Amino acid sequence: MLSITKVRLKGFRGFVGEQEFDFYSPFTILFGENGKGKSSLLNAIEWCLFGNDSIGRNTGIRERIDWEIKNRNIKECYVELEVKENDSEYKIKRAWKSKTRDELSIIGSDGKTTQGEDAKRELVKLIKNFSFKDFLTSIYQHQEVIRFFLIQEPKDRNEAMDRLLGLSEYRNIIDGINKAEIKGETLQNEIDNILEQIKAKIEVWEEQIREKKKELNNKGILDNEINKDGAKNLAANIKNSLKDFFLKINLNLTETFLKVDESDFDKFSALAKHEITRLRSEMPDIKKQEEIFEKRTKVVEDLNNYINAQGAFTEKNKLLQEFIQKNGKIDELEKKKTDKENEIKEKENEKEKISLLAVIIEKSIKYLKSDMVIHKKTCPVCGTEKEGLLDQLEKDYQEKYKKQLEEINKELEEKRNELKKIEDLISEYRKKEEDKMKFEGEFKKVSESIRNTWGIGEREDIEKWLNNFKNTCEGELKAIEITVKEKQEKLNKIEENINNFSKIHEVLKLESQREKARNIERSNNWKKLQEKADEFKKFVEEIEDIISVVKQASTAEARNKIESVKEKISEYFKAITSHPMISQINFEVSEARTGGNSYEFKDQKGENMIPILSQGNLNALALSIFLALAESQDSPFNFLIFDDPSQSLGSSEKFKFLEVLNKIGGKRNLIISTMDKEFFDLSEKTFTKTKIVYQFKDWSQDKGPQVEKGS
Amino acid sequence: MKVKENVKKYLKEDETKRLWESIYEGFEKEGRDGIKKILEEKAKRIQDEFENIKRDIEKQIGG
Numbered sequence: 032m033l034s035i036t037k038v039r040l041k042g043f044r045g046f047v048g049e050q051e052f053d054f055y056s057p058f059t060i061l062f063g064e065n066g067k068g069k070s071s072l073l074n075a076i077e078w079c080l081f082g083n084d085s086i087g088r089n090t091g092i093r094e095r096i097d098w099e100i101k102n103r104n105i106k107e108c109y110v111e112l113e114v115k116e117n118d119s120e121y122k123i124k125r126a127w128k129s130k131t132r133d134e135l136s137i138i139g140s141d142g143k144t145t146q147g148e149d150a151k152r153e154l155v156k157l158i159k160n161f162s163f164k165d166f167l168t169s170i171y172q173h174q175e176v177i178r179f180f181l182i183q184e185p186k187d188r189n190e191a192m193d194r195l196l197g198l199s200e201y202r203n204i205i206d207g208i209n210k211a212e213i214k215g216e217t218l219q220n221e222i223d224n225i226l227e228q229i230k231a232k233i234e235v236w237e238e239q240i241r242e243k244k245k246e247l248n249n250k251g252i253l254d255n256e257i258n259k260d261g262a263k264n265l266a267a268n269i270k271n272s273l274k275d276f277f278l279k280i281n282l283n284l285t286e287t288f289l290k291v292d293e294s295d296f297d298k299f300s301a302l303a304k305h306e307i308t309r310l311r312s313e314m315p316d317i318k319k320q321e322e323i324f325e326k327r328t329k330v331v332e333d334l335n336n337y338i339n340a341q342g343a344f345t346e347k348n349k350l351l352q353e354f355i356q357k358n359g360k361i362d363e364l365e366k367k368k369t370d371k372e373n374e375i376k377e378k379e380n381e382k383e384k385i386s387l388l389a390v391i392i393e394k395s396i397k398y399l400k401s402d403m404v405i406h407k408k409t410c411p412v413c414g415t416e417k418e419g420l421l422d423q424l425e426k427d428y429q430e431k432y433k434k435q436l437e438e439i440n441k442e443l444e445e446k447r448n449e450l451k452k453i454e455d456l457i458s459e460y461r462k463k464e465e466d467k468m469k470f471e472g473e474f475k476k477v478s479e480s481i482r483n484t485w486g487i488g489e490r491e492d493i494e495k496w497l498n499n500f501k502n503t504c505e506g507e508l509k510a511i512e513i514t515v516k517e518k519q520e521k522l523n524k525i526e527e528n529i530n531n532f533s534k535i536h537e538v539l540k541l542e543s544q545r546e547k548a549r550n551i552e553r554s555n556n557w558k559k560l561q562e563k564a565d566e567f568k569k570f571v572e573e574i575e576d577i578i579s580v581v582k583q584a585s586t587a588e589a590r591n592k593i594e595s596v597k598e599k600i601s602e603y604f605k606a607i608t609s610h611p612m613i614s615q616i617n618f619e620v621s622e623a624r625t626g627g628n629s630y631e632f633k634d635q636k637g638e639n640m641i642p643i644l645s646q647g648n649l650n651a652l653a654l655s656i657f658l659a660l661a662e663s664q665d666s667p668f669n670f671l672i673f674d675d676p677s678q679s680l681g682s683s684e685k686f687k688f689l690e691v692l693n694k695i696g697g698k699r700n701l702i703i704s705t706m707d708k709e710f711f712d713l714s715e716k717t718f719t720k721t722k723i724v725y726q727f728k729d730w731s732q733d734k735g736p737q738v739e740k741g742s
Numbered sequence: 743m744k745v746k747e748n749v750k751k752y753l754k755e756d757e758t759k760r761l762w763e764s765i766y767e768g769f770e771k772e773g774r775d776g777i778k779k780i781l782e783e784k785a786k787r788i789q790d791e792f793e794n795i796k797r798d799i800e801k802q803i804g805g
Contacts (some may be wrong), residue, residue, distance in 0.1 A: 203774055204769055206774050207765075207773065207775070207776070207777030207778055208765065208777055210774055210775075210777070210779065210781050213782075221796070232803070467794070544803060547803055547804070551799060554800060557799065560795045563791050567792070570785065574781065576755075577749070577765065579752055580752040584748045588748060
């Protein structure tokens with residue numbers, strides 16, 4: 032059997048620099064508070080022996096998911112175990128290279144080193160193909176198992192039991208299968224849905240067929256004509272009608288239409304419709320009708336333009352004539368203007384003359400009034416002497432000249448006003464004459480253009496000519512309208528036949544779809560679809576079968592394992608607890624509904640013993656199961672590992688458990704990790720064989736665990 | 743006996759045995775997620791084939 036004599040490690044989890052630990056004694060005790068590196072040291076042994084098998088989801092240990100091996104603060108990470116088997120010694124070293132890769136090397140007693148795959152094979156040989164899961168069950172009692180065992184929830188205890196018995200893998204596999212959530216009836220349900228949808232579609236199509244047939248019946252198509260032959264006959268009829276029609280109007284049907292196969296319903300229908308459209312636009316009568324209509328529109332437009340231009344000119348001319356009648360011709364107005372201007376001129380001369388005389392008299396009065404003048408009776412202009420000259424002059428000035436001037440000014444104003452009126456009339460005349468000439472020009476232009484457009488002779492009356500031509504057009508239009516109407520009606524009839532043909536075709540298509548849908552369950556594709564649904568169902572049944580078998584295998588294995596060790600479990604339980612009410616423990620194992628096993632713990636009377644067990648008793652029960660399994664298994668290892676085994680044990684149970692361990696120690700080396708001071712102190716007193724004690728005093732990020740060795 | 747063989751001995755059908763082997767292989771590679779992946783892939787393959795045939799049928803019926 033393989034014993035560990037020394038562990039050397041560096042950079043593993045909480046460890047930093049290289050540290051080494053001896054494990055050659057019957058008892059090695061690791062003592063210290065939580066988080067100081069005890070468990071990391073035990074984990075290092077696992078990792079060195081089992082590598083990546085001890086990491087991740089596959090271990091079934093929740094804490095191992097995303098577990099980091101290498102200390103983040105150091106580059107190098109390795110664990111080296113010195114082991115002994117009989118007289119041979121080996122150094123097993125595992126070095127971390129990356130998250131997925133490590134390097135294993137083994138140095139034998141002869142100093143020979145094996146590496147890589149060779150080293151792996153040698154290790155498997157050394158540990159007798161013992162798996163990591165076997166190691167968990169029978170060598171390494173994990174503290175988490177005890178912790179779960181102590182939880183009152185049966186679900187957790189069942190999981191802990193599975194783990195103690197090494198059955199976590201079964202449980203995890205069932206979990207994984209259930210996680211996929213594959214349901215059996217999924218595809219069959221979908222097939223049922225498709226059938227329902229098809230049924231609904233068939234109903235819709237039948238309704239549409241009924242509607243369309245009714246429409247066809249209303250158009251005179253009988254039910255016995257609504258079939259392929261009926262459609263073919265109608266197509267032939269349409270083709271012949273179009274041929275006749277084209278022949279009559281001297282046009283040709285397209286080659287494509289002439290060659291189209293009447294049984295190609297879609298193509299025939301589209302081409303026939305195209306021919307109709309072409310006909311409607313290219314038919315000679317229609318073209319002629321369009322030409323006449325265009326001419327008529329143009330002549331009406333010209334007629335309107337002519338009448339408007341003529342009307343405008345006539346209006347302006349009339350205004351001018353009325354003006355002349357009222358105010359005279361322009362020559363007369365011009366003469367009136369000259370006469371008035373002469374009258375004004377004469378009056379202005381008269382005014383000038385009187386003004387000059389008035390100035391002389393005014394000056395004479397001023398002179399005579401002056402103090403410098405002595406001879407006041409002498410006229411300063413003619414030298415005549417006259418009594419009362421000044422008074423006479425003043426009187427004349429006031430009564431004669433001033434009054435005369437005022438009258439002349441008044442007359443002048445009147446004459447100027449009259450002149451202004453004459454000038455305004457002349458200006459108005461000019462404006463009216465200009466307007467008349469402008470509209471006359473417009474009228475001439477329009478007349479000229481119309482004459483040129485229609486070829487109307489100079490002597491012909493435009494309005495009359497246009498009216499005649501308009502009437503001719505309307506007559507022709509009326510005549511051609513009847514012909515066109517007749518032809519359009521014929522075309523409408525053909526077109527209606529084409530529409531009926533299309534409708535028959537639609538009915539046939541719907542009937543074909545309906546038949547296909549009705550027969551779908553007999554088709555190859557449907558058979559294949561059903562096969563796939565069956566394949567899926569079978570796949571799900573296989574999964575269910577596997578789940579059932581995994582549960583069955585797990586339960587059977589649990590029962591076998593327990594059966595083989597149940598006496599030993601009872602023995603250890605009694606030794607650790609001395610429980611007065613329990614002399615024999617019986618186990619009932621059944622398949623749990625959710626996966627894994629369900630365990631019932633019964634006493635010698637067959638009664639459930641859990642309600643009368645304390646937490647310490649439960650802890651003892653977990654330890655008893657582990658010890659019994661460890662003893663029963665054919666293990667290649669000569670050591671057992673206990674990680675925090677005394678979690679809820681009472682003082683007396685701790686002592687008794689240590690006594691049990693004391694008996695085992697020596698037969699197998701025991702590595703015990705604890706944070707329990709009482710348990711540690713008791714172990715000092717209880718263990719009678721050689722022991723090594725490592726006290727984990729402290730832990731720091733840069734140095735890792737600070738450990739003191741004692742004995 | 744290892745879990746793989748232990749379960750296999752209880753299975754009767756060869757096809758079920760093959761499915762079990764692939765489930766176990768998935769478990770060995772990626773744990774529970776590996777099983778989920780394997781089963782979902784197999785289910786998806788059948789479902790995809792089913793969908794393709796379904797589409798063909800829909801085309802066949804038309805409308």
